[in-house]
Amino acid sequence: MTEAQKNTIEIKEKEKNFVSAVIYVYNDAQRVRDFLLKINAVLSENFDHYQIICVNDASDDGSIEAIRETAKTITGTVINVVNMSFYQGVELSMNAGIDISIGDFVFEFDKMATDYDLSLIMAVYHRSLTGFDIVNAAPQKCGRKTSKLFYTVFNRYSHSPHPLRTENFRVLSRRAINRVHSMSKTIPYRKAVYANCGLKIDTIEYDNDLSSTREYDKETRHQRKEMAADSLILYTNxxxxxxxxxxxxxxxxxxxxxxxxxxxxxxxxxxxxxxxxxxxxxxxxxxxxxxxxxxxxxxxxxxxxxxxxxxxxxxxxxxxxx
Structure with missing residues (x-):
C-alpha cells in the first residue's frame, strides 16, 4: 500500500460530525498557547470539520495576544474569540461561547489543566456516540476541601438524579444544548441544569495529578462563592x-x-x-x-x-x- 493510499484511508476514517470546542480564558497567557495547540492537534487528527472558540473573560495579562499569535501558526482551522465586555465569570462566559457554537457536538473546557492523557478527549466523544447526550471527564482526586463540601451539601439537598462532582471538561450533543435552552433563558449554573435536563448522562473518571491544579485569584474565588450560594438556593432546599x-x-x-x-x-x-x-x-x-x-x-x-x-x-x- 502506497503512502498516498494510507493517507486517503486515514482521511476517510475521520469523524464526519462537526464539533466545536469552547475554551474559557481568563488571564491564561502562560498556558493558552500550549492548550490550544494540544486541542487543535486532537481535533485535526480525528475530525474533518471543527471550530475552536476561545471566550476571553476580559483578561488583562496578554491572553488575547497569545491567542492571536497561536492562531497564526495553525492552518486550516477556524478560531473564534469571544471578548466579554467585562469580567463575568466562567458560567456566563461559557454560555456565550456555547451560544455561537455550531457543532453537532460541543466540548466544554472550563479550565486549562491538562492533568489527563489527551486520548481522553476522544474517549469522552466516543462514549457520547453510544447514546449519551452529556459525557463528563471527572478526576478521581479533588484537592479543594471547599469543593468537596459544596458538592456534599448540594447533592444531599438537591435530590438531583445525577449527583454533581468536580469535572474537568465535558461534551454535549446539540440535542442537550437545545434542551437546556428550552428549559431556562438564564443559566446561572450549567452543571445543575445539565443534571436535571432529563437526558442520558455519563461520566468517565481518570487518575489525575493534583500538582497541576491551578489556584484561583481573589476575583474568581469571590465569583465562585457567589455562584455556589446562588446554586444552593436555586437548586436545593x-x-x-x-x-x-x-x-x-x-x-x-x-x-x-x-x-x-x-x-x-x-x-x-x-x-x-x-x-x-x-x-x-x-x-x-x-x-x-x-x-x-x-x-x-x-x-x-x-x-x-x-x-x-x-x-x-x-x-x-x-x-x-x-
Missing amino acids: VAYRASLLAAVFMMVATLGIGIYTLACFFTDQVISGYTSTMMVIVFGFFGVFAILAVVIKYLSMLIDLVFSKQKYTIESVETMSE
Whole structure:
C-alpha cells in the first residue's frame, strides 16, 4: 500500500460530525498557547470539520495576544474569540461561547489543566456516540476541601438524579444544548441544569495529578462563592430547611419560657428568670433576622433572574483563520 493510499484511508476514517470546542480564558497567557495547540492537534487528527472558540473573560495579562499569535501558526482551522465586555465569570462566559457554537457536538473546557492523557478527549466523544447526550471527564482526586463540601451539601439537598462532582471538561450533543435552552433563558449554573435536563448522562473518571491544579485569584474565588450560594438556593432546599429549623427553634424556646412563666405564676414564686427571658428574646430576634435574610436573598435572586440580570455582555467576536 502506497503512502498516498494510507493517507486517503486515514482521511476517510475521520469523524464526519462537526464539533466545536469552547475554551474559557481568563488571564491564561502562560498556558493558552500550549492548550490550544494540544486541542487543535486532537481535533485535526480525528475530525474533518471543527471550530475552536476561545471566550476571553476580559483578561488583562496578554491572553488575547497569545491567542492571536497561536492562531497564526495553525492552518486550516477556524478560531473564534469571544471578548466579554467585562469580567463575568466562567458560567456566563461559557454560555456565550456555547451560544455561537455550531457543532453537532460541543466540548466544554472550563479550565486549562491538562492533568489527563489527551486520548481522553476522544474517549469522552466516543462514549457520547453510544447514546449519551452529556459525557463528563471527572478526576478521581479533588484537592479543594471547599469543593468537596459544596458538592456534599448540594447533592444531599438537591435530590438531583445525577449527583454533581468536580469535572474537568465535558461534551454535549446539540440535542442537550437545545434542551437546556428550552428549559431556562438564564443559566446561572450549567452543571445543575445539565443534571436535571432529563437526558442520558455519563461520566468517565481518570487518575489525575493534583500538582497541576491551578489556584484561583481573589476575583474568581469571590465569583465562585457567589455562584455556589446562588446554586444552593436555586437548586436545593437547604435554605428552606435552615429557615424551618430556625423557626422551630424559636417556637420551642418561646413555648418553654411561657411554661416557665405560668409555673411561677401559679406557684406564687417570684419570677427571677431575667437571663432566660433575655435569651429567648435574643434568639427570637436572631431567628427572625435569619429568616428575613433568606427571604431577601430569594427576592434579590428573583429580581436578578427575571428583570435585571442579562444573559451576558459581549464586546466583540473575532474570527481567526488561515
